[in-house]
Amino acid sequence: MGSELALYPRLAWSRVRGQVEYRLSFVLMLVGYFAATVADFLAIWVIFLHLPLLAGWTLGEVAFLYGTSYVSFKLADMVVGHLDVLPTLVRSGSLDTLLTRPLGSLFQVITIDFGLRHVGAIAQAVCVLAVACVTAGVPWDAARVAMMPVTILSGTVIFASIWVLGASTVFWTMGNGLEVMNTFTYGGNQMANFPINIYAGWLRRLIAYVVPLAFVTYFPSLYLLAKEDPLGSPGILRFASPLVALGCVAAARFAWGQGIRHYQSTGS
């Protein structure tokens, strides 16, 4: 574990070097990912042209939710988003090669790539978040300043764990239907971009609590923005994100471990 952490930056750097080799393509990719996220934010902005408050939230506040969620989501995407190649590795048998090496299997799959291209999206989300930090009326104090990085980090870990959990199903399904995972990763981010009190109860329970996306941004943001919860949840939940993140890591580790144990090579 320790040696893997030391090895990670070196492997990630080698992947990055390969990507920036095609300089024009890489710059275009950054611009493209930036533009894609701008489009998502424009949608929020367009909605607020027609009303002052969306279910009790101002544009600044929704921008704050959007920024925290998007930064977390894209950081996770950068590190583990390429887990969707796993079905290909399993079907082609390349996973077997990884299993014979003296490093963790999950570590090796994750280090196949490092999605530096997502920096384009992260940059856009950071800009929105920075503006939102000013316009959303956050009553800044030492506790809130400390809470910001904790929120982003917890959110990143929750998203990354969902990715690993989803990818672990590949060992049972051979990758059939892995697209369902998008509902919880991309869909989770889409959901967390807005205050969850706008969603119907069934949807909220499915994506906000079963998959604990409400802890990515909604609950910590209630604290950061000093807002009453329209849903009336207990105040303690606002500080529960790091614990939830740890729980997600445990669940993801367990699922991956079970998956590898269950895995039988395609044998071709």
Added chain:
Amino acid sequence: MRLYWEVFRHGFRRYASYRAATVAGLFTNTVFGFLRAYVLVALFAATATVGGYDLSDALTYVFLGQGMIMTVYMWSWWEIALAIRSGDIVTDLSRPFDYQSYWLAQDLGRACYHAVFRGIPPFLVGALVFDLRLPGSPLTWLLFVASVAVAVCVSFGLRFIVNLAAFWLLDYRGVGAISTACGTFLSGFVVPIAFFPGWLAAIAHVLPFRGMIQVPIDVFLEKERGWALVGVLAVQLAWAAALFAAGRLLLGAARRRVVVQGG
């Protein structure tokens, strides 16, 4: 002609063989439909109409749009770019058929499959929960189907051009990401163009993207009537033709380039 018909059928069958992917994609498209729908429900709780749409129009818009994602194939289609990268394109171009028409036929076959299996179900599930609108007149249904078919051609025209960029850029994903972002937003997919502020709507109106999403859905919602409707459909069709022609010119230029490099 017989060849293209076979290619069309092949396009349909090819996608029909990925059943798990179809079900999984349907699930995702439908859940996303609900996520987007509730944003609009919150919007229309504050105001009765936006840009001439009421809540029912807007929800119909969302679930039709979710069904059209795969039908017009808005995102990630890189088969030609990959062939350029691998060099297989050289063999493909030397085959005795029209390369662009071949792909169009195959794409229309694919679109038929996706229209039925990815297009209709999200709408039906959405209709279970929300009050969605259906066109009153049979003519509207007919025009809607025609407009969706043209939307596929507009989308194909754009995708073909973007894929060919791989001839010059070696990597297609950058241009791809930019065109996807423009297409997603300016087609009216994320938010109807009618909700845009005037200047942004004006930009969207002179670009081809709205022919992929906004135009067919507005036909379905009967937002345009009479000559205005004819005009909108004519512009959509003109874009499809213009993009097809532009793709052809670009392929010609690329072909000369391949010959120059000739390996």
